[in-house]
Amino acid sequence: MSGNSKGRKRRFGSVRKLPSGRWQARYIGPDGLPRKAPDTFDRKRDAEQWLVGTEAEILRKEWIDPDAGKITLGEYADDWVRERDLKARTREEYERHIRLHVRPFLGDLALNEVTAPRIRGWRADRLADDVGTSTVAKTYRILHAIFATAVDDDLIRRNPCRIKGAGQDKAEERPTATLDQVFAIANAIQPRYRLLVLLATFAQLRFGELVALRRRNVDLDSMELRVRRATAEMEDGTQVDDDPKSDAGKRPISLPAGLKKDIQAHLESFAQTGPNGRLFVGPQGGIPRRRNFNRVWKKALRDAGIPAEMDLHLHDLRHTGSTWSAQSGATLKELMARIGHSSTRAAMIYQHATRDRDHAIAAALDTLITEARDTPSRPDLARIWHAATER
Structure with missing residues (x-):
């Protein structure tokens, strides 16, 4: 009672x-x-x-005021994007994900009507409709951030995005080129883009960072490249020079001395004049665009004899150079500084073990086993391991 x-x-x-x-x-x-x-x-x-x-x-x-969460997710998401301090390209990307993958399915629901089961159903439906796993993961991360703000705003009690691992983007491993392939592509591509290929590899630069480079960013005496800006290409075709995504993106990069003659030849033949002149320009003097460059790139791959099934992208040269840097013994912090990342997540990708290195480790372990069996007393394991791995 x-x-x-x-x-x-x-x-x-x-x-x-x-x-x-x-x-x-x-x-x-x-x-x-x-x-x-x-x-x-x-x-x-x-x-x-x-x-x-x-x-x-x-x-x-x-x-929590039950009426506060009655604003629709679509309305709140629009406000959320507008109030964020985002780079132009990032803002456009967020708006596209919301427009294509959130608004048609959840946009008309009030914030307090979007429950954890609804989010699970939304994600399952997106994947079932053959939306790429990377796209779904990116959209999920955006939704999680939007609802986290709604919790902070006291509009809802708890974030409904609670699927473990749903925001992780597990992209498949991209190919790495060999040294011969890199130089074959550099020799096959239009001469004005030869240095672009080499810097993408040996300075580990993104396309947007490459096309934003100016003469003043190159110091031939110290063989150093200073990355300060990145060119973003918007959906409407406009190109915007802006700061890199994070402060770590502004960085000095030491260049191999072997590139000095390539840089000098490029400055003499293709770069715009004056300290503020662009390092890379198209045949008509404009800023290179991804779509136009991709046609030039694909032709260079064919002329260089790169197998089509390799599906090599320009960005894969950044991956290639970063992998070589890791194999040279660069520490995690050194890799982060060189490739312009503020978190360890991306840099750790390049510290993966190669198959050849794995075989070398197995051979070293075999040496330990053999010498331990042949030595009556306890062997000097550290000395044996050092000698085996240096072979």
């Missing part, structure tokens, strides 16, 4: 029986406005217990 006996007025809220026979719970919120439970109850006791829980939330200052 309820502790709220007949004739005793409730200390918080009230319950009443509706003509339907169900029970309704009502109360005055902390804002002084009359409120009612979002649902009715089968029993009076259930309505009273709901009021007890609501009062406890108010006392703990955990109460």
